[in-house]
Amino acid sequence: MKKPSSKIREEIARLQDQLKAAETREAERIGRIALKAGLGEIEIEEAALQAAFEDIAGRFRGGQGATTRAATGRRNAGDDRTGGDTSAAVAPGADAGDAGEA
Known part of the structure; x- marks a missing residue:
């Protein structure tokens, strides 16, 4: 049924x-x-921080393509699980841009 x-x-x-x-x-x-x-x-641009995280992820996955994706800003389909909102992956519970400011 x-x-x-x-x-x-x-x-x-x-x-x-x-x-x-x-x-x-x-x-x-x-x-x-x-x-x-x-x-x-x-103080770092969110795009630069995301690129660095993508490089780190690529190293841990053992892939060779992470540097290319980070340099071009392009990803394979389905690679962005947060739907483009990278602030959640950077510093949840705190504003990513304000985390180090006093």
């Missing part, structure tokens, strides 16, 4: 909530590590 569309919508909404929670946990973890490393105190 097929599921009614209302049940499918409910399941999609539940999965979207789970995805959002998982992305929040990941962003908070990376943000805490970035702040411990002192990135909150450095």
Whole structure:
């Protein structure tokens, strides 16, 4: 028997909530590590910081293409899990641009 569309919508909404929670946990973890490393105190363009993170991710994945993507600013489809909002990955819980300012 097929599921009614209302049940499918409910399941999609539940999965979207789970995805959002998982992305929040990941962003908070990376943000805490970035702040411990002192990135909150450095004035750096968000694009440059994202490129550096992409290079790091490429090194840990063992891929050769990370430097090319970072240099060109282009990604493969599906590479940007945050939908273009990189502030969550940089310093969740704090404004990325204001994290090091007093």
